[in-house]
C-alpha cells in the first residue's frame with residue numbers, strides 16, 4: 001500500500017544510519033507476523049494518523065532540535081506545559097560529565113522555583129479537570145475498589161502534608177515509605193513533595209534488614225507504613241517488618257521517633273497489630289483531622305525530590321537522588337510521547353511504586369499529564385491468570401504497561417485466560433524492566449493486543465529517571481525485541497572496551513553523551529561512588545552498565561547487564577548482595593552468585609556455596625541458605641539454585657572466575673574456555689560432577 005511506502009521512504013531519515021530499510025521484509029499491522037526476528041511491524045495508518053508523533057520525519061525534526069538545541073527544546077516544553085513560580089536564572093542547564101574536567105555536575109532549570117505536587121494536582125484542577133478521576137484503586141479481592149478525583153486526591157494529599165508539617169517534617173527532611181499499592185502510597189509521595197520533604201519509598205517486599213539499611217543511610221524523620229497487606233492468598237504483616245527494622249536501625253545509631261501506620265482493614269484489623277506507645281500512630285486517627293488545604297512549599301528546581309535505593313555491583317545499595325524540575329519535565333514528557341497519551345486514556349502500569357517505574361509512570365508522569373491511573377494492590381494471577389484482562393475490561397484500560405516476566409508467565413498459562421476477555425479498549429502496550437524476547441513480544445502483540453496495539457518497549461533505569469530508548473508508537477515500525485530509537489534529547493553512544501564510540505552497525509557498551517533533564521544528580525552521601533560507577537569507566541559519558549547493539553537500520557537492541565548485577569523478573573539484584581547474605585549463614589564459608597537464563601524470570605539466581613570445614617551439605621542446609629537470603633534481602637532475591645562447591649575456580653591472585661561459573665550454571669560445559677590460568681583447574685571437574693546434586 002502507499003502508506004506502507006510512505007513509511008519506508010521516510011525511514012531513511014531516522015538517526016544513526018537508518019539505511020537499507022526496503023530490503024527488510026515489512027509486515028503490515030493486522031496481518032500475521034512473519035517469523036524473522038528482524039521483521040518490521042508497522043503501526044496502522046489509523047493509529048499513526050491520530051498519534052502525537054505520526055511519522056519518522058516528525059520524530060526526526062524534533063529529535064534533531066532536541067540534540068542540537070537542548071536548552072531551547074526543553075525550555076519550550078518546560079514553559080508551555082508546567083507552572084514555575086519563578087523562572088530559571090540564566091542557563092537552562094549546566095553540566096560536566098567529564099571527570100577529567102572536574103566534579104560531575106548536572107543542573108536543569110537551576111534557580112527556578114516550582115513544586116511537582118502543585119503541577120500534578122493543583123494545576124490540573126485549575127485547568128478544569130478537578131472532577132476527573134486521578135486514581136482508580138483495585139484491591140486484591142475481586143469487587144474491592146475505590147477511586148479519587150483530582151480534587152479529592154488533592155484534599156487527601158493536603159491533609160497528610162499538614163500532618164507531616166505538624167509533626168515537624170521540614171523541607172529537605174527524609175521520609176521513608178514502606179507501603180503496598182494502596183492509594184496512600186502515591187498520596188504519601190505527593191504529600192512529601194508538596195512540603196519539600198524527600199521521600200524514599202522502599203519496596204514492601206524488602207526484608208527488615210534491607211529496610212533498616214536504607215533507614216540508617218537516609219535517617220528519616222518519619223516512617224510511613226501500613227499494618228498488613230494481602231497479595232494473592234498471602235497476608236504479609238508489614239508493620240512487624242517495620243518494627244524489626246526500627247530496632248535494627250536503632251542499634252546502628254538511627255532512631256526514628258514516629259511510625260505513621262495506615263490501617264489496611266481488609267488485610268488485618270488494628271487490634272491484631274502491635275503498637276509502641278509514643279512512636280506508632282494510626283493514620284486514620286490523625287490525618288483526616290487536618291485541613292484539606294495546604295500551602296505549597298516552593299522549591300528550587302535542583303532541590304531533591306526523592307531518593308530511591310537500587311542495587312549495584314557491591315553489597316551496599318545506592319541511594320539514587322533525583323531533583324525536582326528536570327525530573328518533572330522529563331517524566332511527564334516521556335510519558336506523553338512514548339504512550340501517545342490522550343486525555344481520554346485510562347492508563348495502567350502494573351509496576352509497584354517501590355521501584356522507579358512506579359515513581360515515574362504510576363505517580364508522577366501520568367498525574368502531571370492529568371491522566372486517570374489504575375493502582376492495583378493485588379497479584380496479577382490472583383484469583384487466576386485472567387485478572388489483568390478482567391481489570392482491563394472493568395476500567396476500559398487503553399494503555400497497559402508491564403514487564404516481560406509477567407508477559408512470559410501469562411503466556412505460559414495459556415491464551416484461554418486472555419481471549420475470554422474483550423480487551424477492545426486497549427490501544428497501546430508497554431514493556432519495561434529487561435529485554436523482551438521476540439516470542440514474548442509477539443504473544444503480547446498478537447494475543448493480548450489482537451495485533452492492533454503498538455508495543456512501547458521502553459529502555460531506561462532508576463538512574464535515568466525516565467525513558468531513554470523507546471518506540472514512539474505512531475512514528476515508525478517496530479522490530480520485536482528492539483527498544484528502537486532514542487527519546488528526544490538522548491544521545492546513545494555504543495563504545496568498545498577502550499571507550500571509543502563505534503558508528504553504524506555494532507555491539508558494545510551503552511553510554512549516553514550529554515545530560516538530559518531526568519538524569520540523577522548524585523548517589524546520596526557518596527558523590528565519589530557516583531563518579532566512579534557511572535562516569536569514570538568511559539570518560540565523558542554516562543555508562544549505563546548495559547550491553548547493546550545497533551543494527552543496520554539504526555535500531556537499538558539491549559542485551560542485558562555487563563556488570564555484576566542480575567535482572568530477576570525486572571528487579572535489579574547485585575550478586576554481591578546475595579553473596580553477603582549467604583556468607584552471613586554460619587555454615588557458609590564462601591559464595592559466588594551468577595545469573596542464568598530462566599524461562600519466566602528472564603534471569604534466575606544461581607549460587608555456588610563453599611561450606612565451613614567439616615560441615616556436610618544437606619537438603620536442610622540448602623533450605624536454610626535460601627531462607628537466609630529471603631530474610632536478609634527479600635523473597636524476590638531468593639536463589640533458584642544452590643550448588644555445593646567444595647572449591648571455587650580462582651585465579652592465582654584469588655579472583656573467582658565467574659565466566660566459568662556462568663557456563664556451569666547454564667550447562668554450557670563444552671564452552672568453558674581456557675581454564676589453565678586457574679590456581680587449581682581440578683575444581684572445575686569437581687563442580688561439574690556435583691552439578692546435579
Ligand code: 6R9
Pocket residue numbers: 310355356357431432433434435436457458459460461462463483544545546558559560561567570571572
Ligand atoms: C526501569 C527499570 C534498569 C535495568 C537496565 C536494563 C534493564 C530495563 C529494559 C531493560 C532491556 C528494556 N532494562 N528496561 N533492558 N530492555 N526495555 O527497570 O529500572 O530497575 O533501575 O533497572 O533494567 O538492564 O540497566 P531499573
